[in-house]
Amino acid sequence: MKYSSIRPGQMWLDTEGKPIQAHGGSIITVGDTFYWFGENKEKTKPGSGIWHWGVRCYASKDMYNWEDKGLIIPPNLEDESSPLHPTQYMDRPHIIFNQKTRKFVCWLKIMKKAGTQESTVLTADHILGPYTMERRDLRPLNMSAGDFDLIISPDGKAYYYFERVHSELICADLTADYTDVTGYYSTHFPKIQPPYVREAPAYFYRKGLHYLFTSGTTGYHPNPSEVACAKTFHGSWNILGNPHAQDTSCTSYNSQITSVFKHPFKKDLYIALADRWIPNLPELGGEAFGNGDKYRKTAEQFRAIFDPETDYVPTEDHHDDLAVDTSVSTYVWLPVRFDGEMAYLDWHDEWKLEDYE
Template sequence: MVQEQRQSITPGQVWLDTKGERIHTHGGSIITVDGVYYWYGENKEKTTPGGSIWHWGVRCYRSTDLYNWEDLGTIIPPDEDDPTSPLHPEQYLDRPHILYNATTRKFVCWVKVMTPGEPTQRSTVLVADAITGPYTMVRSWLKPLGMNAGDFDLVTHPADGKGYYYFGRVHSELICADLTDDYTDVTGYYSTHFPRLQPPFVREAPSYFTRNGLHYLLTSGTTGYYPNPSEVAVAPTYHGPFTVLGDPHRGDASRTSYHAQISSVFKHPGKKDLYIALGDRWLPHYLDDSSAALAAFEEHFGRPEGGDATPMAELAAIDTAQADYVWLPLTFEDDQVFIDWRDEWRIEDYD
């Protein structure tokens, strides 16, 4: 079935590709290559609540208008044959991020991977000559700086191409680490930010963007898939120091970031000041306030007292294959950032 052409973005509504099938790019990001947008993320097409399949590789779609997306399939397929591979469907592979390295002329993809029954969170790095692959694994089960590395973002300096890796040191703090010249590892230089005693206060899901010479991070609290208030912070450099500006979702009475978690921020290359927060509504039927969300988190997971990761069996019980996408434009007032709800909005409404 050919899907009718979309003319707008409708946050929180089911998004279908050009064939009329549900889009699977969860925890996703967008990269622009030769004027074409590529939206990639976790492929959950075979994931079922409580089932053994966590992911089915990294899936990618392409578009020229950000509305209508053509399915390109899995650009990083699952490794079905090796249970010890970080790409095996039972491994908890999350949040791929891809950078293009102009020096090596390689696309570099990092993914976070957890193993069922183990608290450790590690990284795997793959490279390819084209955005659509094929990708070759160059590092597996990496613990950057010897740390458990959770949710993350990758960024490059637009002038000199230097790379930076923002990641959550699991249930502790946020790290900004310099990448090696080829973007496949860290150099050893890093800075620490937002230290917290324990979840749900520890920050995760860092999403970076820069504007007017300032460096911004959007983060969420650690409450599993239950939504919570986002937090925005700003700094004069990649390594900080960061000043917390508060929850950008003004007007959100639910205090749940509109029942979503931001995975990345995309700066539209053809607009003067259009930044889009790309978010996942992991629990599309969960429409309650943040106090209930935190209560549910504590009931289901317990509140770790300086302990380690949330029990993964609880995470696996969530029907992430049904997660919807919440894309909203950022609004700026001086250096402050806001994300206001819109039932429907269009790229063409921005200069």
């Protein structure tokens, strides 16, 4: 099947007719080729014990039709302690290119079974690998580091936005080789606990302003997004509101933003890349999904779990809410619409890159 448009939420097949597996991912441009990479979830059925099957990458010239280039970071099947073992909770690969070292640098978030979250850093000479592990079990700034984004400024300096788990968002300067933090950082969006803590930071820059999309903290269950802007990488940040203004379900159109891609060959096209982790959530929630009650119930469950003042008693369907089949997750890509400083994400059943200059 050959595509000529983007259809948010619908199953997206590669050029071989297989579902694309690039979740929690991003796009990087090399020459005139787009590379879309992310978590390979093809084997992550509930009860399988498998969280990931490596990092998969796809190549495209038009951003509609994607050729599978394989596992650029394969799972390590031999060493159960490796952060790349399929049972380890590896999430959200981000890859940036270092002009000075001529290396592609990949950071991975690893959720440890003990409850902490750490980072793994790999490098390669080519976007498609092979990748060499440079650091593992890294606790940046001695913090538990969750969802993140990596940014390179025009002068080549790089920054690392990450969720200090269940606490606040951190902006940390990266070292010159992009494989570690320098020690200089700033803190933002302090919150008491989930579901209020901001995670899934997705950065972009436009017309003198730095932007961040973030989500709340409700596991794989979607929640309202928030957009903020600042005049510098380290803030301070001005919270602008929910970019999904049309969404009555309070679920960001049943999706979670993973990154924002500025199209290099378009004048002013920014695309929010998001995962629809639970495609059948509207059917599961029924009327409660559409009016936001499903989200509010999930948010209350997460609030109660993490609130030490509350004796939490799980509801009957709580376990089902958290047993998610990510192997069938899809994608929601939407163009960003600007109104002054505010960035909006309007719903489109179908849209074309050609509609933008």
